[in-house]
Structures are given as structure tokens and as C-alpha cells.
Amino acid sequence: VTAVGLRERKKQRTRDALIDAALDLFLTRGYEATTVDQIAAEVEVSPRTFFRYFASKEDVVVRFLTGMGTEMRAALASRPLGERPSASLRHTVWVSMAACADHGDRALRVVQLILRTPALRARFLERQDQWRDDLAAELAQRLGIDSGTHLYPQLAAGMALTAFDAVLQRWSGSEGAEDPADLTDRAFATIAPALDSVG
Amino acid sequence: VTAVGLRERKKQRTRDALIDAALDLFLTRGYEATTVDQIAAEVEVSPRTFFRYFASKEDVVVRFLTGMGTEMRAALASRPLGERPSASLRHTVWVSMAACADHGDRALRVVQLILRTPALRARFLERQDQWRDDLAAELAQRLGIDSGTHLYPQLAAGMALTAFDAVLQRWSGSEGAEDPADLTDRAFATIAPALDSVG
Amino acid sequence: VTAVGLRERKKQRTRDALIDAALDLFLTRGYEATTVDQIAAEVEVSPRTFFRYFASKEDVVVRFLTGMGTEMRAALASRPLGERPSASLRHTVWVSMAACADHGDRALRVVQLILRTPALRARFLERQDQWRDDLAAELAQRLGIDSGTHLYPQLAAGMALTAFDAVLQRWSGSEGAEDPADLTDRAFATIAPALDSVG
Amino acid sequence: VTAVGLRERKKQRTRDALIDAALDLFLTRGYEATTVDQIAAEVEVSPRTFFRYFASKEDVVVRFLTGMGTEMRAALASRPLGERPSASLRHTVWVSMAACADHGDRALRVVQLILRTPALRARFLERQDQWRDDLAAELAQRLGIDSGTHLYPQLAAGMALTAFDAVLQRWSGSEGAEDPADLTDRAFATIAPALDSVG
DNA sequence: ACTCACGGGACTGCCCGTTGTT
DNA sequence: AACAACGGGCAGTCCCGTGAGT
Numbered sequence: 001v002t003a004v005g006l007r008e009r010k011k012q013r014t015r016d017a018l019i020d021a022a023l024d025l026f027l028t029r030g031y032e033a034t035t036v037d038q039i040a041a042e043v044e045v046s047p048r049t050f051f052r053y054f055a056s057k058e059d060v061v062v063r064f065l066t067g068m069g070t071e072m073r074a075a076l077a078s079r080p081l082g083e084r085p086s087a088s089l090r091h092t093v094w095v096s097m098a099a100c101a102d103h104g105d106r107a108l109r110v111v112q113l114i115l116r117t118p119a120l121r122a123r124f125l126e127r128q129d130q131w132r133d134d135l136a137a138e139l140a141q142r143l144g145i146d147s148g149t150h151l152y153p154q155l156a157a158g159m160a161l162t163a164f165d166a167v168l169q170r171w172s173g174s175e176g177a178e179d180p181a182d183l184t185d186r187a188f189a190t191i192a193p194a195l196d197s198v199g
Numbered sequence: 200v201t202a203v204g205l206r207e208r209k210k211q212r213t214r215d216a217l218i219d220a221a222l223d224l225f226l227t228r229g230y231e232a233t234t235v236d237q238i239a240a241e242v243e244v245s246p247r248t249f250f251r252y253f254a255s256k257e258d259v260v261v262r263f264l265t266g267m268g269t270e271m272r273a274a275l276a277s278r279p280l281g282e283r284p285s286a287s288l289r290h291t292v293w294v295s296m297a298a299c300a301d302h303g304d305r306a307l308r309v310v311q312l313i314l315r316t317p318a319l320r321a322r323f324l325e326r327q328d329q330w331r332d333d334l335a336a337e338l339a340q341r342l343g344i345d346s347g348t349h350l351y352p353q354l355a356a357g358m359a360l361t362a363f364d365a366v367l368q369r370w371s372g373s374e375g376a377e378d379p380a381d382l383t384d385r386a387f388a389t390i391a392p393a394l395d396s397v398g
Numbered sequence: 399v400t401a402v403g404l405r406e407r408k409k410q411r412t413r414d415a416l417i418d419a420a421l422d423l424f425l426t427r428g429y430e431a432t433t434v435d436q437i438a439a440e441v442e443v444s445p446r447t448f449f450r451y452f453a454s455k456e457d458v459v460v461r462f463l464t465g466m467g468t469e470m471r472a473a474l475a476s477r478p479l480g481e482r483p484s485a486s487l488r489h490t491v492w493v494s495m496a497a498c499a500d501h502g503d504r505a506l507r508v509v510q511l512i513l514r515t516p517a518l519r520a521r522f523l524e525r526q527d528q529w530r531d532d533l534a535a536e537l538a539q540r541l542g543i544d545s546g547t548h549l550y551p552q553l554a555a556g557m558a559l560t561a562f563d564a565v566l567q568r569w570s571g572s573e574g575a576e577d578p579a580d581l582t583d584r585a586f587a588t589i590a591p592a593l594d595s596v597g
Numbered sequence: 598v599t600a601v602g603l604r605e606r607k608k609q610r611t612r613d614a615l616i617d618a619a620l621d622l623f624l625t626r627g628y629e630a631t632t633v634d635q636i637a638a639e640v641e642v643s644p645r646t647f648f649r650y651f652a653s654k655e656d657v658v659v660r661f662l663t664g665m666g667t668e669m670r671a672a673l674a675s676r677p678l679g680e681r682p683s684a685s686l687r688h689t690v691w692v693s694m695a696a697c698a699d700h701g702d703r704a705l706r707v708v709q710l711i712l713r714t715p716a717l718r719a720r721f722l723e724r725q726d727q728w729r730d731d732l733a734a735e736l737a738q739r740l741g742i743d744s745g746t747h748l749y750p751q752l753a754a755g756m757a758l759t760a761f762d763a764v765l766q767r768w769s770g771s772e773g774a775e776d777p778a779d780l781t782d783r784a785f786a787t788i789a790p791a792l793d794s795v796g
Numbered sequence: 797a798c799t800c801a802c803g804g805g806a807c808t809g810c811c812c813g814t815t816g817t818t
Numbered sequence: 819a820a821c822a823a824c825g826g827g828c829a830g831t832c833c834c835g836t837g838a839g840t
Contacts, residue, residue: 011797035833046799051835121328122321129324151365151382155389158361166353183350190354194393206816206823213825234805245826250807405800405839412801433828444803449830516723523722524715549780552763553787560755564748581748588752592791632809643822648811 015053017043022060023106023113031117061120062127064110069131072096076138085139086192089160090184092135097167097180111172128165132157156195163187214252216242221259222308230316260319261326263302263309268330271295275337284338285391288359289383291334296366296379310371327364331356355394362386413451415441420458425507429459429515460521462508467529470494471536479540484590486540487558488582490533495565495578509570526563530555554593561585612650614640619657624706628658628714655720661700661707662721666728669693673735682736683789686757687781689732694764694777708769725762729754753792760784 021042025034036057040047054060075095079088100107114120135157140147147153167183188195220241224233235256239246253259274294278287299306313319334356339346346352366382387394419440423432434455438445452458473493477486498505512518533555538545545551565581586593618639622631633654637644651657672692676685697704711717732754737744744750764780785792 036835037833047834048800048836049798052797057834122325125324125328126317126321129320151369151386152389154365154368155361155386158365159358159390159393162354162357162361166350166357169353170350187350187354190351190396191358191393193396194358194390197389197392204817209816210824235807236805246806247808247827248825251825254807256806403840408839409801434830435828445829446804447802450801453830455829519726520719520723523726524719527718527722549763549767549784550787552766553759553784556759556763557756557788557791560752560759564751564755567751568748585748585752588749588794589756589791591794592756592788595787595790633811634809644810645812645822645824649821652811654810 014043014045014049018045018050018053019060023109026061026117026120027109027113031120058120058123061110061114062123064107064114065124065127068096068099069127069134071099072131073134073138076135076142081142084196085143085156086188086195088142089135089156089195090188090192093160093164093167093188094181094184096164097171097184100168101171101176101180108172108176111168115169115172128161132161135160159191159194163191213242213244213248217244217249217252218259218305222305222312225260225312225316226308230312230318257319257322260309260313261322263306264313264323264326267295267298268326268333270298271330272333272337275334275341280341283395284342284355285387285394287341288334288355288394289387289391292359292363292366292387293380293383295363296370296383299367300370300375300379304375307371307375310367314368314371327360331360334359358390358393362390412441412443412447416443416448416451417458417461421504421508421511424459424511429511429518456518456521459508459512459518460525462505463512463522463525466494466497467525467532469497470529471532474533474536474540482594483537483541483554484586484593487533487554487561487593488586488590491558491562491565491586492579492582494562495569495582498566499569499574499578503574506570506574509566513567513570526559530559533558557589557592561589611640611642611646615642615647615650616657616660620703620707623658623710628710628717655717658707658711658717659720659724661704662724665693665696666724666731668696669728670731670735673732673739678739681793682740682753683785683792685739686732686753686760686792687785687789690757690761690764690785691778691781693761694768694781697765698768698773698777702773705769705773708765712766712769725758729758732757756788756791760788 018039022034022039025038025042036050037047040050054063072092072095075092076088079091100111114124132154136147136153139145139156140153143153145153163184167180167187170183171178171180217238221233221238224237224241235249236246239249253262271291271294274291275287278290299310313323331353335346335352338344338355339352342352344352362383366379366386369382370377370379416437420432420437423437423440434448435445437458438448452461470490470493473490474486477489498509512522530552534545534551537543537554538551541551543551561582565578565585568581569576569578615636619631619636622636622639633647634644636657637647651660669689669692672689673685676688697708711721729751733744733750736742736753737747737750740750742750760781764777764784767780768775768777
């Protein structure tokens with residue numbers, strides 16, 4: 001009763017194969033040095049087909065990150081209004097880290113790839129940038145602060161993401177050995193004084 | 200006693216013309232939509248010549264950012280050792296902002312362009328990333344903290360750059376109307392409690 | 399039951415159009431004075447496409463000669479084994495000349511173009527070089543001679559091609575007036591003594 | 598009383614330095630992989646200057662061969678008029694080979710480079726082509742034959758060069774082990790019957 | 797659904813004419 | 819007057835991405 005046709009499954013297999021091949025090549029030869037043609041050749045598919053599954057070369061990697069932004073904002077929005085900003089944001093970051101960690105081994109490899117490859121790291125930072133704006137907007141609304149005049153929302157969101165980034169780096173650097181939750185707590189212990197000094 | 204040959208001057212003029220034309224086109228049509236051929240045509244120079252002046256299309260823009268990293272680290276290193284981190288970092292950011300602002304109108308336009316264009320923004324973020332590592336290293340050394348076990352250096356550097364970014368964004372968003380020094384002060388007023396809570 | 403797809407046909411048409419346009423331009427303006435862009439423009443195709451069909455500008459012309467090498471070897475292989483080398487090679491050269499002459503007026507003009515244009519002449523000589531190796535290999539096999547120790551195969555092939563070249567030059571120089579078959583006979587009358595002195 | 602100005606000598610030194618640098622780079626990195634800029638940089642001369650001394654990148658190498666044409670013709674002209682063509686031409690080729698072999702180890706390596714690199718091989722063949730015309734003209738004159746009606750001069754010159762080429766190839770292929778004089782003799786033993794059948 | 801052919805843009809290398817420099 | 823830098827132009831390569839066919 002799966003209701004998933006054979007076609008669907010084949011598509012999914014192709015997609016997975018493409019992702020696997022792409023990540024392998026990216027990791028071994030580097031992102032820039034890998035061409036779409038090579039990825040396609042690896043899976044024995046025409047280059048054109050690659051573009052049916054992914055909008056662009058970067059897209060393969062970036063897809064991993066999509067949705068995280070809205071998730072983050074939702075996580076923040078779900079917190080009680082009276083809570084101190086540091087607590088709300090800590091939770092937000094923690095949820096994101098958990099999502100990452102839960103995706104298993106591949107997630108770890110992708111994160112490592114992203115953090116190590118300049119071009120991809122840039123894309124990641126771009127995303128983070130959007131997340132920051134999202135979080136800042138949510139914060140401004142929650143706290144009734146005007147983003148136009150105050151810098152706090154932007155800064156607070158930025159600090160939270162700085163923490164997120166530091167935690168992620170530590171986590172991936174330790175091959176997943178260090179505990180995300182613990183790292184998050186330690187990071188927030190440091191930045192909390194600034195986050196809660198609003199006003 | 201000019202000491203500068205006619206040739207030198209002409210070269211400089213061509214270089215400036217290329218930068219101007221490139222920025223104009225980038226700002227009006229967008230970075231991706233502008234081709235090197237168009238830039239060259241604007242200056243009435245062959246495309247080949249463009250590449251004699253700039254290593255790549257991005258290079259025109261990115262050149263503006265070069266050196267800022269080492270400058271930042273130097274600025275931080277020049278501060279007295281006993282000073283509170285928030286003060287040292289505030290000064291560091293302030294110096295960078297001043298450097299930006301002093302370059303005049305063109306600097307403003309370049310910053311706007313960079314912040315608005317994804318491809319360039321990515322490059323900028325890449326740079327910032329390096330700067331963060333530089334700053335973190337310098338901080339760790341100054342304070343005698345081990346980056347391996349503590350998150351503080353990474354976080355502090357990240358916060359400083361978050362502040363820098365927020366200030367830059369505000370400044371460019373206001374068309375240069377808002378005062379960089381004032382913005383910097385306000386940003387650091389917010390994050391200072393976290394920066395100085397080291398230990 | 400054409401069995402040839404629309405795609406195939408279109409490709410062939412494009413290829414033919416490119417050859418036509420190229421030869422026309424080469425013949426009227428001269429080879430060096432014609433740019434690939436002009437050829438492409440004539441056919442309303444991007445320059446990029448030109449290079450998808452031909453490896454280089456010279457290639458368009460030289461392709462006229464392609465296959466001649468294998469043809470030559472085949473012609474030689476088709477001769478009875480007992481035949482004297484001079485007769486076999488005479489026939490081989492004669493067949494090639496006939497192929498040239500049969501292509502009509504354009505072939506003559508192309509040959510003239512090749513012989514007169516240094517860059518093309520160079521390519522032509524390169525080809526001849528390969529043909530020589532081909533012929534030498536075939537000869538060595540037919541006569542059971544080891545190319546490693548004896549010079550004969552290489553020399554005989556070289557002499558045959560020298561004859562071919564001389565005939566071609568005379569033919570093109572006389573605007574096609576002189577009879578290829580007759581020229582071939584005369585050339586071989588001279589070199590035959592050497593060709594048949596094997597052993 | 599050399600009568601050669603300081604200027605002349607300096608020019609000669611630059612030229613030599615360029616040749617040295619070029620050959621060194623070609624032999625170590627390969628011909629295609631070496632750029633004119635690199636050669637110029639090595640000699641601390643502007644790239645433009647390179648082209649003042651050599652018509653093209655290929656030219657540096659091929660110059661090794663320059664003069665050989667006139668030398669050849671001179672060698673042929675120096676033979677007694679009554680001598681059989683095969684003997685005169687054998688001597689001509691022998692002199693050229695000797696000139697090659699005398700230049701020592703580098704000559705061998707340069708010859709190998711030329712024979713192996715398509716672009717250089719093409720130039721070499723072009724040269725040979727000119728030599729053939731030179732030799733043919735000299736032969737026609739010596740023997741009082743009209744090149745316009747008879748094919749003999751062209752053919753004889755072609756055969757001699759075929760022999761030269763075969764010898765050169767064998768010599769370079771054997772790393773200089775085989776004796777040029779012996780190879781020349783063997784080659785001419787084969788082609789002599791044709792060369793002396795003039796009439 | 798998959799492939800092939802195509803477009804187009806960035807970039808490099810070779811080579812040359814012109815123009816300023818010494 | 820010799821020299822070198824500057825700029826131009828063309829051939830050629832590589833890669834990403836798309837629309838027309840099968």
C-alpha cells in the first residue's frame with residue numbers, strides 16, 4: 001500500500017545516486033574542479049538529466065540547508081513570549097543542531113564538505129544571512145522593537161548564528177564526537193549577557 | 200618633476216574607467232547580467248585588455264576588500280593588552296569602517312553592490328570568514344586562551360564581525376547618511392556584556 | 399524507413415553549410431583573412447558551434463583529405479601480392495589522384511588553396527606524414543620485410559608520396575589541364591627502378 | 598678589428614639566452630606547456646622582445662634547422678658536375694646529418710622534440726618542403742633539365758629528402774646510437790637506381 | 797523521460813601594430 | 819634610434835545551462 005510507483009522509486013534512486021556521486025567528487029577533487037559532466041558520467045546519465053533534478057551545481061549541496069531558515073523562525077516563534085531572549089535563541093539553535101545531527105552520517109559529511117569548501121561555505125554563509133534576517137524580524141516582532149532604529153534584533157540574531165556556526169564547526173571538526181547540546185549550552189553561556197541586555 | 204610617466208597615468212585612467220564602467224553596469228543591470236565584453240565596450244577597450252587589468256570579473260569588486268583582514272588583525276594587535284575585549288574590538292571595527300568610509304562615494308557604491316549581489320556577497324562572506332579566524336587567533340593569543348577547548352575567541356570574533364556587518368548594512372542602506380562611528384558605538388554597547396564576560 | 403533521424407540530417411546540413419561557407423570565404427578573401435566568427439555568422443550559428451564540428455579552422459579544409467590515408471592503404475592492400483611494388487604503388491597513387499580530380503572544380507581550387515596557404519600546406523604535409531607511415535606498414539607486411547632493420551618500406555612509401563606530391567603540384571599548377579593519370583605514369587617511370595630494387 | 602659593434606654582440610647574447618631558455622623549458626616541461634611569457638621572464642626580457650628575435654614560438658626550435666637549406670644547396674653545388682646524382686645527393690644528405698650529429702647531445706634532444714611534437718614536426722616538414730625546391734632548382738641547373746617539363750628534379754630532390762628524413766628518424770629513434778653515415782649509405786643504396794635513371 | 801545539439805560567457809595563449817621611454 | 823610596454827585581435831578551451839527532438 002505504499003502507493004509509490006516503480007517510476008517514483010527509480011527517480012529517487014537516480015537522485016540519490018547523483019547526490020552521492022556529486023558529494024564524493026566534491027570531497028575528493030574539490031567543488032570547483034568538479035564538473036557537472038563528471039557527476040553525470042559517474043551515474044551514467046546525461047548532463048542534461050542532472051539539471052532535471054537540480055537547478056544548478058550548487059543546488060545539490062544547498063538543498064540540504066533549505067528549510068532550515070523557516071524552521072528556525074518557527075522554533076523561535078514557538079517559545080513563550082516572556083522568556084528571556086538568550087533562552088529562546090538557545091532553544092532555536094539547539095533544535096537546528098538536533099536536526100542536523102539526526103540526519104546521520106551523511107549529514108556530517110555534507111556539513112564537513114560545506115565548511116571546508118570555500119565556494120560552498122560561501123553559499124552556506126549566504127543562507128545564514130537570510131536566516132539572520134528571518135530571526136531578526138521574528139525577534140523584533142516578539143519584543144516589540146523597531147528594527148529601523150535599533151540594532152539589537154540584527155545583532156542578537158547575528159550572535160545566535162555566530163554561536164550556531166561555532167558549534168557546527170566544533171561538531172564537524174570532532175567527527176560528530178562532541179555533543180551538540182553541550183556545545184550549544186557552552187556557547188550561549190558566553191553570549192547570553194549580551195542577548196539579555198536588551199533595552 | 201612629475202616622476203610619473205604619461206604611460207603610468209594613462210594606465211591609471213584606463214583602470215579607473217574600467218572600474219567605473221563595471222560598477223555602473225553591475226549596479227544598473229546586475230552583476231550576472233553584465234558581461235565583460237560590455238564593460239570593455241563601455242570604455243572602448245578590448246575585452247582582452249580588461250583581463251590585463253583584472254584577473255577575473257569578480258576581481259574588479261573584490262579588490263576593494265583585500266588587505267582589510269590583515270589590517271583588522273593589526274588594529275587589534277595594536278591595542279594595549281590590559282584593555283577590555285569590547286574596547287579593543289570596538290576600535291578594530293571602527294578602524295575598518297573608517298577605512299571604508301574614507302574611500303569616498305565609490306566605496307559606498309561598491310559596498311552596496313556587494314551586499315546586494317549574491318555572488319559578490321558570497322565572496323564578501325568568504326573574506327569575513329577568514330577575518331574571523333584571524334581575529335579569533337589574535338584574541339586567543341592576547342588573552343592566553345586555548346581555542347581548542349574554549350569557544351570564546353571564535354564567538355567574540357564572530358560577534359565583532361556581526362557588529363561590523365550590521366553597521367555596514369545600516370551605513371550602506373542609509374546611503375552613507377548615518378555616522379559609522381556612532382553606529383559602531385551603538386552596536387558595541389549591545390554586545391559588550393558578552394565580549395567582556397570572558398572567563 | 400529512412401532510419402536517419404531528423405537530428406542527423408540537420409547536423410549534416412549544418413556541417414555542409416559550414417564547409418561551404420568556409421571554403422567560399424577562404425577562396426574569396428583568403429584563408430588568413432577569414433575569421434571563424436565570420437564563417438559562423440554566415441551560417442547563422444555560434445562560433446562555439448563551429449568548434450563542435452571542426453577541431454580547428456584548418457580542420458575544415460583538411461577534412462577534404464581525411465580518409466585518403468586509409469583509402470590509400472586499402473588501395474595498396476587490394477593489389478595482388480606478386481605484383482611489383484612500383485606497379486602497386488603507382489595504382490595507389492593513381493586512385494588517390496582520381497579521387498581528387500573527380501570531386502570537380504572545387505576540389506581543384508581547394509587543392510590550390512592548400513598548396514598555397516602555408517598553414518594549410520603544413521597540415522597537408524602532416525597528413526602525408528601519417529600516410530607514409532600507413533603505407534610503409536602495409537608494404538612491410540606485404541613483402542614480409544621488417545621495418546625495424548630495413549629502411550626500404552619507409553623509403554618506398556616516401557618515394558610514392560613524393561611522386562604523389564609532385565603530380566598534385568603539377569596538376570593544380572596547370573589548373574587541372576594536365577592529365578593526372580599521365581603525370582602519375584611519368585613520375586613512376588622515374589622512381590620505379592628504386593622501388594623494385596628491394597632486397 | 599672584429600668590426601662587430603658592442604650592440605651586435607649584446608643582441609647575439611640575448612638571442613642565445615632566449616634559445617637556451619626556450620629549449621630548456623621545452624625539454625623539461627614540454628613544448629605546449631611552455632608559454633612565451635615564461636621564456637621571456639626567464640631571460641628577463643619583455644615578451645614583445647621575444648618576437649623581435651623569433652617570428653613565432655615554433656621558430657626558436659626550427660631555427661636550429663635554418664641555414665640547412667642553403668647549406669644543402671651549397672653542398673650539392675660543390676660537387677663535380679660529372680658526378681652521378683646519387684653520389685652528389687648522398688654527399689649532400691651526409692653533410693647535413695653530420696652537421697646535426699656534431700652539435701652534440703642537445704641536437705639529438707632537439708631533433709627528438711621536433712619529431713615528437715606535432716606543431717614542430719609540421720614546421721619541420723614545411724622547411725623540408727623549401728629545401729626540396731632549393732635542391733630541385735640546383736639539380737635542374739646542374740643537369741640542364743627544364744623543371745617545367747620534366748618531373749625529375751622535383752622527384753630526385755624529394756627522394757633525397759625522404760632519405761634524409763628516414764635517416765634522421767632512425768638516428769633519433771636509436772638515441773643517436775646508429776651511425777648517421779652508415780644509415781645514409783644504406784638509404785642511398787636503395788634509392789640510387791631511381792636517382793641515376795635520369796634521361 | 798532522456799539525449800543531443802546548441803548557445804554563450806569567462807578566460808588564456810600567440811602574435812602584432814602603435815606608442816611612449818631612454 | 820633602439821627598446822619595451824601597452825593594447826588589440828583572433829583562435830581555442832572549458833563550463834554551465836536550455837530547448838528541440840526521440
